[in-house]
Amino acid sequence: MSVAGVDRVAVVGTGTIGASWAAHYLAHGLDVTATDPAPGAEDRLRADVAAHWPVLERLGLSERASQDRLSFTADPSDAVADADFVQENGPERENVKHDLYAALDAAARPDVVLASSSSGLLPTAIARGCPHHPERLVIGHPFNPPHLIPLVEVVPGERTSAETVDRAMDFYAAVGKRPIRLRQELPGHVANRLQAALWQEAFSLVERGVASVSDVDIAISQGPGLRWAVLGPFLNLHLSGGHGGIAHMLEHLGPPMEEWWRDLGQVTLTPELVQELAAGVDEELAGTDVAELIARRDVVLDALLAAKDETGLA
Template sequence: MNQHPAIDDVRTVACIGAGTIGGGWAGYFLARGYRVKVWDPAADAGVRLAQLIDAAWPALAELDMLDGADKEAWSVHTDLAEAVDGVDFVQESAPEDLALKRRLFADLDAVCAPGVVIGSSTSGYSMTEMAVDVAGHPERFVVGHPFNPPYLIPLVEVVGGDRTAAAAVAWAADFYTRIGKSVIHMDREVPGFIANRLQEALWREALHMVENGEATVEQIDRSITDGPGLRWPFQGPMLTFHLAGGPGGMGHMLDHFGPSLKSPWTRLTAPELTRELRDAVVAGCEEATGKHTIADLVAERDAGIVALRRLTAGLRAATPVPQP
């Protein structure tokens, strides 16, 4: 098996795709002091990437930027072999098209140096199904699933496929951790991973409520931002319910409220995305945002995440974790 580069020796990273996720990764890698080579066949990829990095840079400067980080240390390439030449790690963020990813992974395997680990930002596909056409070194393909925007949200879910070597998964988890990410090293492949599974359940229920006229887009969003969402940065849904059980904790919660799980409150199946439902959701978002542009909302979101991350980091530092 080919030796992976030492994590401290990683200097150059390739980002495959310059869209919202790939460009966000590029900005983050730049802020962490790496040189970034970006592959994207679109003629305007460089323009779009520059705009994204410009928008992300102020937030990165607030939280995750290393001294001496070079905002201009990137290049865009349309030739895949040129883009990965001399790189120490690859982060793939191509569109969520299974056939496209299968072709791209086979091509990446053919042009990347054998020891280079290739991480995928896929939000739903498993590495087992994406790497079926990789003939040379399937053992170095790993899922490194981020959350948008990847330059600000710390979470990365890391898992391999049935042909991925454990050493590659461990290397990727160590690398993401070293660059400041909060890594979930998953034990096994799960469709949709962990966070997306939970997020999708909430999303489906929200669509049902809009379709049935039970709640507006604004009401749904406020029910989270001014409700349970305020608790989740400190304790996730499981610990939230543990606290809801009072001194008896989760045991009391399950014993007392367990029967309510049979209540027909939620609908886990997705509603049919009809034209009427689509238009209702779009209209609701336009009404909720008013005259604010997407750029305005991104800046507001980023400022909020920066403030919240600072607050939670301070609280964690001030509250020692009890040792078992």
């Protein structure tokens, strides 16, 4: 049974993001052909998918969901030859993308969408590696981990067809994602640029000695991050404005907010700052097992997603 006309997805690149995508697609009952040139990639992929499976079971598997639907080949051309949709997760280097897409473009059927998980490269730049059908290339950028986080940013390039964008949006929605369509391409897309703005000030606060790494994490995870997990920045502002909504809030908070903007720190990632941030994270973890932390994070994400769904806030 097809999902938005897709029976088989090719997952190109099986690192952290690719393995998570593979698990997600398998959970929705699709066949997945994965490819990655790294030694031992298949064993790592199958282990990663198996590790993701329990939380996907709790979220609810498709009737056809099975890890047995996963196949692997080291040849990307073979991987995409029978695919109905391609999810590429290769390195974030334009020259590598061009070499890879030359092979994908030649091997995949002309009607197959080539979606890149690139977190910052522009689709127009990537499409230069597609000499035959650049119109079928689009960014389909997930948020980590893709098997849990619903967001996908769909970004067309200069030569991407409207049909490609529509098909990508429909497919992602059909496999449980919340896709957004960007109206312009720009480095980092939307979500990563918003994160980058926060990280800039977070790094600056640590560099200036205002707060520790742990303090900054607590300030977000035990403060606004809780509300941001439910509603976005505009709706949160609107609710903070009471009966007057966002207009009332900006009338009163706008002027001081503009002063804060002008006072935000400009930061450069010097070796010294990187070392300070890394040391702060080590201190914050204080012997915590990272695998255990990831598992606990995923349990909370699972519960949060279920609560959002039950309350209609998904």
